[in-house]
Amino acid sequence: MTNFFASRKGIVSVGLVIGGLAALLQYLGNPGNMGICVACFERDIAGAVGLHRAGVVQYMRPEIIGFVLGSLAAALMGRDFRPRAGSAPIVRFVLGVFAMIGALVFLGCPWRAILRLAGGDLNALYGIAGLIVGIGIGTLFFRQGYNLGRAQKTYSSVGLIMPLIMAGFLALLFIYPQVADAAKSGVLFYSLKGPGAMHAPLFISLGVGLLVGIIAQRSRFCTMGAFRDLILFKQVHLLSGVIALLAAAFAVNLIFGQFHMGFEGQPVAHTQSLWNFMGMVLAGLCFALAGGCPGRQLFMAGEGDGDAAVFVLGMIVGAGFSHNFGLASSPKGVGPHGIAAVFIGLAICLFIGFTMRKKAA
Amino acid sequence: MSEVVDARGLSCPQPVLDTLAKITAMGSGELEVLVDTEASKENVARAAQGKGWKVESITEEGGEFRLKLLGD
Numbered sequence: 001m002t003n004f005f006a007s008r009k010g011i012v013s014v015g016l017v018i019g020g021l022a023a024l025l026q027y028l029g030n031p032g033n034m035g036i037c038v039a040c041f042e043r044d045i046a047g048a049v050g051l052h053r054a055g056v057v058q059y060m061r062p063e064i065i066g067f068v069l070g071s072l073a074a075a076l077m078g079r080d081f082r083p084r085a086g087s088a089p090i091v092r093f094v095l096g097v098f099a100m101i102g103a104l105v106f107l108g109c110p111w112r113a114i115l116r117l118a119g120g121d122l123n124a125l126y127g128i129a130g131l132i133v134g135i136g137i138g139t140l141f142f143r144q145g146y147n148l149g150r151a152q153k154t155y156s157s158v159g160l161i162m163p164l165i166m167a168g169f170l171a172l173l174f175i176y177p178q179v180a181d182a183a184k185s186g187v188l189f190y191s192l193k194g195p196g197a198m199h200a201p202l203f204i205s206l207g208v209g210l211l212v213g214i215i216a217q218r219s220r221f222c223t224m225g226a227f228r229d230l231i232l233f234k235q236v237h238l239l240s241g242v243i244a245l246l247a248a249a250f251a252v253n254l255i256f257g258q259f260h261m262g263f264e265g266q267p268v269a270h271t272q273s274l275w276n277f278m279g280m281v282l283a284g285l286c287f288a289l290a291g292g293c294p295g296r297q298l299f300m301a302g303e304g305d306g307d308a309a310v311f312v313l314g315m316i317v318g319a320g321f322s323h324n325f326g327l328a329s330s331p332k333g334v335g336p337h338g339i340a341a342v343f344i345g346l347a348i349c350l351f352i353g354f355t356m357r358k359k360a361a
Numbered sequence: 362m363s364e365v366v367d368a369r370g371l372s373c374p375q376p377v378l379d380t381l382a383k384i385t386a387m388g389s390g391e392l393e394v395l396v397d398t399e400a401s402k403e404n405v406a407r408a409a410q411g412k413g414w415k416v417e418s419i420t421e422e423g424g425e426f427r428l429k430l431l432g433d
Contacts, residue, residue, distance in 0.1 A: 006403045080399045082424060087372060142378060150370030153397070153424070220400045225373065232374060233381070233408060291372040307372070
């Protein structure tokens with residue numbers, strides 16, 4: 001059976017659905033220009049389980065849970081669940097940590113960079129430029145023979161660990177639901193103000209997450225791959241999906257009056273252009289070296305890739321570091337140690353990129 | 362005897378990079394590519410077709426794919 005989602009029409013349809021639903025989620029309560037942000041939402045999950053105590057960004061985001069479980073369902077239905085692991089997991093973990101740190105200096109993953117632009121936030125242009133430069137640096141390493149080595153086929157249980165973690169998170173969300181005006185419910189932390197307190201109704205968020213997980217797994221939707229394939233192979237297949245996402249979010253934002261163009265006063269964003277750019281240089285390089293954008297890492301984790309799961313855990317821990325050590329930005333600007341962390345992250349990426357190259361045969 | 366690229370276990374974009382490098386080196390002929398994920402199978406087929414090569418056949422054995430590519 002041919003996979004419709006792997007066709008050009010398929011990837012464009014997926015981009016349209018993701019962009020449209022993301023803008024709709026904003027209308028239904030998610031933070032501005034953050035209908036779906038993988039980095040921000042994993043950061044909120046890190047807060048929900050108390051890995052950081054930044055009171056404004058704590059919520060067990062059902063979208064992320066839906067991504068992984070939807071991807072698992074799609075992979076099982078499509079006979080595409082392939083448990084695998086063992087390709088430099090510690091490196092993937094560290095890349096996940098610094099991907100999150102870079103994304104939180106900018107304040108968004110590649111998905112949110114596109115959504116911010118679709119909402120009229122021109123600061124996103126610096127982020128997207130940084131993302132492309134970071135991915136471009138990654139492609140130079142690929143041309144030099146960089147790769148993380150082979151994964152091995154493994155037990156089904158290895159591939160099921162991340163979906164089980166997400167199912168556990170979902171169970172916690174049901175066992176300890178948000179209580180009005182309470183910052184904690186059982187073991188879960190809940191924001192009372194700030195972006196963490198803004199969310200669409202639980203079942204709508206979960207439903208959108210599951211749907212996106214299913215179609216993104218089938219289509220291999222990847223925002224990092226979109227730019228990487230253009231630079232490396234001059235292929236526009238994945239890019240057409242990302243452009244569709246931008247167009248759909250832009251159209252839905254216009255319909256709901258959510259489009260406000262400018263640099264100043266944009267929701268959950270700052271105007272320090274250089275650090276919007278540099279944060280995403282770091283994040284883009286990490287995504288490139290790890291082989292997928294944060295959304296794609298979640299979908300691969302759902303289809304059995306234990307190494308992608310390690311990257312996801314790296315991002316969640318990275319969110320903890322970001323908020324515990326003053327690395328994350330806020331609407332006021334970069335955190336006190338954010339700039340130092342970007343340089344450390346870039347140095348580590350260069351170390352990984354230069355040293356993990358197969359010698360020419 | 363056709364040339365073979367074994368891209369099993371390699372993550373994106375390595376299977377495509379290895380396939381394109383081989384296609385460039387060969388110019389024409391018959392090339393077999395081994396991959397172990399649906400995504401790699403689709404990406405390699407798309408990349409080969411982008412270079413004007415034909416995907417002659419795709420067979421699956423034990424959860425792995427063998428793509429036979431032809432270039433003239």
